[in-house]
Amino acid sequence: MRDLRRGYGAAPWHLLLLLGCFAVAGWIALRLAGEASAPRMLLWFLGAVVAHDLVLFPLYAVADRGLRAVTADRVLVNHLRVPALGAGLLFLVYLPGVLGLGDGTYVAATGLTPRVLVGRWLAVSAGLFAVSAAGYALRRRRR
Amino acid sequence: MSPHPPPTGSDERATAGPAYGFPTGLWRGLERRRPPGVDAVAAAWRSPVRGPWLTSVLGAALLVALPLVVVTGLLDWIAYGPRLGQAFPRDVGWLHPPVFDWPTRPAWLFRVTQGLHVTLGIVLVPVVLAKLWSVVPKLFDWPPARSPAQVLERLSLLLLVGGILFQTATGLLNIQYAYLFGFDFYTAHWYGGWIFTVALVSHVAIKLPRMVTALRGPGFARTPVAATTPEPPDRDGLVARRPGPATVSRRGVLALTGGGALLLAALTVGQSVDALRRTALLLPRGRRPGPGPNGFPVNRTVSAAGVAPADTGAGWRLTVRGADRTVALDRAALLALPQHTARLPIACVEGWSTEQTWTGVRLRDLAALVGPSDPATARVRSLERAGLFNQAVLHAGQVGDGDALLALRVNGVDLAPDHGFPARIIVPALPGVHCTKWVREITFGGRGDA
Known part of the structure; x- marks a missing residue:
């Protein structure tokens, strides 16, 4: 038992737990393997990880480095960071609406044609920046 | 959980030198052979707030909220009626929750469960992103593993992270009618959900003791940015080796995450609350299709359903079949039957809902015209020829509910064509897609108590 623990690198229940997890995932993979769209599902599953870890994260990390290279004022940095993150979050979550994506299903389901809501998104984002700027101005005045 | 004493994780090195699993030579060699760039990346993590405490607080929030999303998702599948062969995906093998007949009371049940599933799934996006940010240095760790246990755990993390991102992406696209992915949403979201769930259970079982330890230790909820310093080096390597000065406190990160969620x-929420409808500025269900009593959101238009005006005109008849006889009723005959009015929500699988006042004939009164008034099932067929939801089966409890209607009018006026004129089904707590519109035939079968 001790050899297993040392060789494996964790307690036996750790191995059993993860084998159980992979058994379910493997069963699902086998079940879906027959579907014509299975490769697309796999692509989206792995693509989502790549899109987050290797695209989205580096993108916002680099943007933040850039911001901090421009100004060393910590308060100013945060007053820019917060609305920028808010705007980015809204863009990410409501992307189809903002860009007016949505195919025939949109029309069929709602009876409305998709509208490009980029104006609304810009307005909300501008609002976030304005509130943040007002907060910054107040802080400066108090100091 | 395990009877073994902690430490419970796969990474047992603590503060002593790294321990290698089998085969030792492989892991040691891997550690020595450092690809170009890994040292630069390891040194590049500067945030002093990353560490066990922040990750644990975010993890605890997700640990409370994500099971709610999972359970309400499974309830949605049950609400579709797997016993009646109506849940999607249909054939799921042994991998499903216990099945029961979806109740009709409280009438807001599906509105709340599905609204919670979708709204909470959206609200948790910033928490998930913050949690991933807090642990992202681990992704670039070298060596990637020091034992078979770590290899397996990292693979399970691929399922965990892939699972939550896949579920979020497919869910968000589905509720906004942007089917960019090109596969069946039900199948993908169902199995994606299971993969995420099993990976989450594994992750929680492995990491829970770590989380509890970190949360029991010194807290940082009151530490302002000026006093924010890194935690001591941890065995998971979350704490930066070369931290920079703090630009934000830990509570600042949490406030930012919570602010994003708010x-x-x-x-x-506007897509589920009529009074706030317009506040869902960027969602399809924040839009009102028009003014007047019929100006509430539509699910599937009459033209998309291919139902022609000629089908629903004066020649329209409702065929009601039962154990004893079959009758055909025109709209005037239906309006001459006792009318019942009920204020009921209609809630969609996409999370939006609306409450309206419906008037029509009780389903059990219709059943009584052709046989026993407590039938075991009712199969409702629409004039719609194609489409996944051109028919639906209701169980005894749904047919027998006093507010279960074949609605003819809404808010005091005739149903609009898009809302199912000449007649539609409305049943308390029934998923919207089963509230069949443009009904042409109802077949009652069996007895409820049989």
Whole structure:
């Protein structure tokens, strides 16, 4: 038992737990393997990880480095960071609406044609920046 | 959980030198052979707030909220009626929750469960992103593993992270009718959900003791940015080796995450609350299709359903079949039957809902015209020829509910064509897609108590 623990690198229940997890995932993979769209599902599953870890994260990390290279004022940095993150979050979550994506299903389901809501998104984002700027101005005045 | 004493994780090195699993030579060699760039990346993590405490607080929030999303998702599948062969995906093998007949009371049940599933799924996006940010240095760790246990655990993390991102992406696209992915949503979201769930259970079982330890230790909820310093080096390597000065406190990160969640909540709840409808600024269900009593959101238009005006005109007849006889009723005959009015929500699988006042004939009164008034099932067929939801089966409890109607009018006027004129089904707590529109035939079968 001790050899297993040392060789494996964790307690036996750790191995059993993860084998159980992979058994379910493997069963699902086998079940879906027959579907014509299975490769697309796999692509989206792995693509989502790549899109987050290797695209989205580096993108916002680099943007933040850039911001901090421009100004060393910590308060100013945060007053820019917060609305920028808010705007980015809204863009990410409501992307189809903002860009007016949505195919025939949109029309069929709602009876409305998709509208490009980029104006609304810009307005909300501008609002976030304005509130943040007002907060910054107040802080400066108090100091 | 395990009877073994902690430490419970796969990474047992603590502060002593790294321990290698089998085969030792492989892991040691891997550690020595450092690809170009890994040292630069390891040194590049500068945030002093990353560490066990922040990750654990975010993890605890997700540990409370994500099971709610999972359970309400499974309830949605049950609400579709797997016993009646109506749940999607249909054939799921042994991998499903216990099945039961979806109740009709409280009438807001599906509105709440599905609204919670979708709204919470959206609101948790910033929490998930913050949690991933807090642990992202681990992704670039070298060596990637020091034992078979770590290899397996990292693979399970691929399922965990892939699972939550896949579920979020497919869910968000589905509720906004942007089917960019090109596969069946039901199948993908169902199995994606299971993969995520098993990976989450594994992750929680492995990491829970770590989380509890970190949360029991010194807290940082009151530490201002000026006093924010890194935690001591941890065995998971979350704490930066070369931290920079703090630009934000840990509570600042949490406030920012919570603020993002609140912002999303504020822009999402409008799709489920009629009075706030317009506040869902960026969602399809924040739009009102028009003014007047019929100006509430539509699910599937009459033209998309291919139902022609000629089909629903004066020649329209409702065929009601039962154990004893079959009758055909025109709209005047239906309006001459006892009318019942009920204020009921209609809630969609996409999370939006609306409450309206419906008037029509009780389903059990219709059943009584052709046989026993407590039938075991009712199969409702629409004039719609194609389409996944051109028919639906209701169980005894749904047919027998006093507010279960074949609605002819809504808010005091005739149903609009898009809302199912000449007649539609409305049943308390029934998923919207089963509230069949443009009904042409109802077949009652069996007896309820049989």
